[in-house]
């Protein structure tokens with residue numbers, strides 16, 4: 001695999017499109033912290049509220065809790081604009097309704113950069129992706145392609161946070177803030193793994209997600225579309 005290129009810098013607004021709360025926090029948020037620190041605008045839009053994500057909690061209890069954890073997490077990396085679309089957690093499909101919501105959001109926010117979820121079948125051999133993620137990522141690509149065909153007025157770059165990075169952001173200085181942003185999903189992580197303190201879980205995950213390349217921690221992104 002060739003070395004990733006530096007991530008573009010000549011843009012002002014990025015839109016992060018994901019399926020569930022905590023999806024931005026495994027690597028993307030480190031880059032987001034860097035960008036907001038440079039004065040760029042980043043907006044999070046989440047298809048679902050992750051209301052089926054905490055064992056032992058009803059969706060009615062879980063949804064608002066996870067929204068609150070996501071807002072807290074976003075704030076830590078300098079993101080104040082977070083929206084939830086209310087599509088059903090664990091049943092996110094590439095439907096016309098989802099594609100229409102993606103299109104409407106892209107037109108309203110008018111970003112130059114879209115960061116979407118990885119849509120491939122496996123993160124690595126034996127590590128399958130989730131169906132919600134794959135369907136959601138396909139909907140983002142389809143919506144982008146339809147916008148391209150319809151108006152040509154599309155964001156300049158569309159990336160996924162996949163394992164075969166084409167572009168990388170140096171996030172050496174953002175490691176601790178990325179750990180804290182993931183750890184803001186406190187209830188979610190403490191139920192997921194009750195035996196490991198949440199900060200330790202977060203540190204291990206961010207360590208993996210920003211594994212150093214030439215001694216520098218990076219957040220990697222796969223370029224999927226460009227104008």
Ligand SMILES: [Zn+2]
Pocket residue numbers: 019020022023130133
């Ligand atoms: Zn997810």
